[in-house]
Amino acid sequence: MITSKAAQAVITAGLKKATELGVRANIAILDEGAHLKAFVRMDGAVLGSIDLAQGKARTSALFGVTSEAVWDYCKPGAPAPGLERSNSGLMPFPGGIPLTSSDGTLIGAVGVSGGTPAQDADIARAAAEAV
């Protein structure tokens, strides 16, 4: 399970990357049970992204993959149509990344929203590297 110290490091790294990109982001950290561990909303970030940051992180934590990887299973023609509506709704697009310990164990996930999906994914990757 992710510690407060590690969660803070992830957020700090995410904020640094967001500032570099000029994105006003929401950053959510969940533990491996998909429960909220830490959250920050940068000044000026849109309100609609509060839910998106948490939703992307939740999607990653629940399946242990990036949020966009879930889309490969449920996009048109894929073998699990409707998967995105399971679990009270998943957010299967870029910005959610699993967090793992040095031995590869899933310890949580980070979710980012506020920029374009590509920017959100960049911020999430920078954040996740801080674990």
Place this chain on the structure above:
Amino acid sequence: MITSKAAQAVITAGLKKATELGVRANIAILDEGAHLKAFVRMDGAVLGSIDLAQGKARTSALFGVTSEAVWDYCKPGAPAPGLERSNSGLMPFPGGIPLTSSDGTLIGAVGVSGGTPAQDADIARAAAEAV
């Protein structure tokens, strides 16, 4: 935050445009936190549009863009599939417009429903100009 006086001016302008177009509209004004500030339903407007007017305004307030602009992110092939299911459900089609103060600060949103999406957007634009 939008004042009662400004909200009333927005509604009055919206009602004027709706009458010109022969549309029986619902008009909702939310503040910048997406909370209801004022609402009117014209006589004869369909009941299903009560929720739509508020939903379009909410979509605009949460993301600071027109309601239909959200669709560009989640339509088939776009980078954020399922975005429209976030925030307990968004309404990503025409009729919701952000309201801004003279310095560009988001102060709320107006949402209109009752006519065609194009008519609703016309009414919302006329309403938003009254801020």
Place this chain on the structure above:
Amino acid sequence: MITSKAAQAVITAGLKKATELGVRANIAILDEGAHLKAFVRMDGAVLGSIDLAQGKARTSALFGVTSEAVWDYCKPGAPAPGLERSNSGLMPFPGGIPLTSSDGTLIGAVGVSGGTPAQDADIARAAAEAV
């Protein structure tokens, strides 16, 4: 069914009374089907009262009595315990009043919230008299 003109008169009378009492109120008007017809939130009214004003009006419209009259059926010892949890939740305390036409037909309800329950009821009564 209450007209826009009548709804506006009810709101205007309610705003006048609220101003006299120094209360920053939310005022909701529903039609006889308990659907929102008009709403205003005075500047400075607390956000939590948006839902209360609509909830009291809804309680009145659904049963054709004042919102507090519903409490007589479900208060401790009364014959319908739990009634207040029906209809996705009722608000059985002062501030909701049915609106009737001159022949006594139910045409809607007004709900007020923002002051004490007693103040809210005073404002609702003043508002309802304007029909």
Place this chain on the structure above:
Amino acid sequence: MITSKAAQAVITAGLKKATELGVRANIAILDEGAHLKAFVRMDGAVLGSIDLAQGKARTSALFGVTSEAVWDYCKPGAPAPGLERSNSGLMPFPGGIPLTSSDGTLIGAVGVSGGTPAQDADIARAAAEAV
């Protein structure tokens, strides 16, 4: 609206007090529109308190009073029975405190959960003083 800097100061003060009291707390900061601004869960805090911390803060933000002050309106014999079921459910017990700017304007709320209600209120008070 509360800034990220102020939110961080509130959380830091709350964590300090919680550590002094030996409480493993969840601390949520909402803005004045009751939207999440920042959140931390201390290591070892119970999961059920994630929702409680946010619910107490939301109760405070929506009504501009402490979370327990809401109970005075809806406790047995009080004039607003069922108020606690409004707004999709309020948390009317200690641990939520409004945050105000130096001129008294409501800028948000802090909610704390993890200890006893009395401990949670102590932590929330210490946190709120940091604004």
